[in-house]
Each structure stands twice: as structure tokens, then as C-alpha cells.
Amino acid sequence: MTRIRERNRELILRAASQEFADKGFAAAKASDIAARAGVPKPNVYYYFKSKEVLYREVLQSIVQPLLQASAPFNVEGDPRQVLTDYIRAKVRISRDLPDASKVFASEIMHGAPHLPAEQIEALNGQARHNIACLQQWIDRGLIAAIDPHHLMFSIWAATQTYADFDWQISVVTGKAKLDAKDYEAAAQTIVTLVLGGCGLIPGHV
Template structure:
């Protein structure tokens, strides 16, 4: 099943064809909603605050989203689409080192560039996943099982060290999303107001080192030139 099919099936299909003005307006509302939901949670967030943050009248917000729940589900839809798309490179025929490096870098980049997205998702899970529980128990479970089978094939073929594919994903999620969800703690320990590009590079290299060595893969890789992410984000106070 494709990523789009997974998202559409679980969270509801939304029209794909939109005018440019509509796309910009809806995008601004979703960005504002992501920020407000990250800080206030679903229960604490209000449509008035979201409209004010987006810089649109409340009736305009209602034109695009009929309710707070509809807007919240749309925000979760976007987050899941972003995250799940990055698993597409984890295939049986892929080079394990290249595929895992791509996935880790993508997740670390999203934690830096879209920390509010990670916090919205974390809040949803911490409060029992009432809005996406079915998705987690069905489509996400199926997707992780499929990718864990890829890891198992790599292990069986002697391409990586023996690891539990399912729990490898739990480890990857925890290691990468912590830089968004617990950035205040990280900044406090580092003695900084915010993480810089250099901090992000250091963290990414550390996570990659742990993952690659766990999987028995050479690191740093010598077959490709190093790349430096450009992301940075401000730690919450």
C-alpha cells in the first residue's frame, strides 16, 4: 500500500486539487495550528488562538476546516505523511548503510526544522492516541512490520548484524525525536539558548554512529562525501 493510500484510508481523503491562494491560506492555517497544538495540546488549543496566529479571521478558518477536530486531524495527517515518506528508501535491494543514513538524517532534519510537528505527535501519543489510535494499530503497524521484514532480510543475507527490526524503529524514533520533544532539556545541559547548526551536526553524527555500529556497518562511510544539514531551531523556554 502506498503512503498516500495509508494516510487517506486512516485519516480521510482530502481534495488534492486546490488553487494557489487556497493552498497558501490552508498552509498558513496548518502551520499556525501545528504551533498552537504543540504548545497547548488538543484540549488547550482554541480556534481563536489558531486564527490569530495564522493572521486570518475565524470565519476564514472555518471555511477550510469545519471544526477543531478536523483541523487537528489535518495537522496529524501532514505530520504522518512527512515522517512515513522517509521510510520509502528502506527496501530489500537498497544498500543498508545508505538507506539507514538517509532515514536518520531525514528524521533529525525534521526534528530540527519541524519541532512543533514532533511535539504535536508526542502529545497525541501521551494522551492515549485518541485521534489516531486506529491508524497506529493498523496501517502504522503494517508499515513497520513491512520495514522490519526488510531489516530481517538484511540480517539473513549477512548485510547487517543481527538486530530486532521492530525495536530498531522504536530506537530510531526515540533517538531522533528527542531533539524536538526535549529540546529544552538538551539546551539546558548544553548551556545554550538554542541548538546551532554545529550542535545539530554533532547530534546527527552521534545518532548515526550508534545506529551504524549497532547494525555492524562501517561509519563514517568512505564511499560518499559528507553532507552538512542547514537546519537549526530555537529551544523552548
């Protein structure tokens, strides 16, 4: 793929992420995506064939980072480091892919009608693996005996809120857009809360 083709494809994908995040799959129009990307409407179909293919590509653009975020999870790993790395990776996804994150959240809330079965299984398999690691650490006395499912759900909620509820965060903080220091503070706060709840910080049970 030539550099121009790669650039056009990336422009369309980014514009589609914003359009789907703002309007949802049904209301988003190829003409609006093209206008936002600054390319002719036929280019949208040239690179992506259909609106549904483009929507799936937007989902794919965040599914892979979500799967990669779990790379640190392994039974023999240090729980403190694994949880820290995982939380930081999830916050980076919210920072770098906020629109795709919103599209993914909406897709999940609607029962994942467009998410391919293999991606659903990959995400579910990832979650099962992570939860199994947490349970083994609990069984070995390495972290506090808290429900591993709800621990994972809490991490998802805490990290993804910075993308999915960015409007509310902007209103509360008075900032139009969070900066690098804000995301660092967010990551450190979530790490401190999770490690403390897992009994991994001195002074916490």
C-alpha cells in the same frame, strides 16, 4: 486554490501546530490559533470546518513525511546507506516540523484517539516493513544479530527527541535554538552509533 487561500491555509496550519503542541487538543482554542496566525477567527472554520479537522490536518502534515522517510528501506538495498538515509530523514523531520512532531507524540501517548484508522495502519505497515528488512539483513549476515524491533524503537527515540524534547536540549546546550550544524552533528552521531551497533563500521562488532 488561489495563492492567498494557500497562504492563509498554511498560516493557520502552522499556528495550529504550535497551539496544539503548547496546549494539547482539548485546551487549544480556535480564537488563539487565529490570533497566532494573524487571521480572523471565522477563517479557521472556513478553511478547516472544525477544530478536530484542523487537528487531523496537523497530524497529516507529519504522517506523510514519516511514511516517506522509510522510502529507502528495501531488502536488496545496502544496509549502511538505507539506515543512514532513514536516520537523516527522521532528523530533518524533527528540524523542520518540531511542533507537528510534538502533537504526533502526544497523540500516540494518548492512544491515538484522533488518528484515522488508515493512517494508523499505514504507519504500522511501514514499521513492519522496515523491521522485516532488518530481520532479513540479519538472517543474511549483513548486519549484527540485534533485535530489529528495538533497533527501530531506538532510532525513533534518538531522532524524535530533537523535536519532542527541544526544551531540555536547549537548557543543556545553552542554545535557544539549534542551528544547521547542530542537526548535522546529531544526524552524524546517531548514524555512527546505529551503524556501529549493527557492525557496519570497521572496529565495531
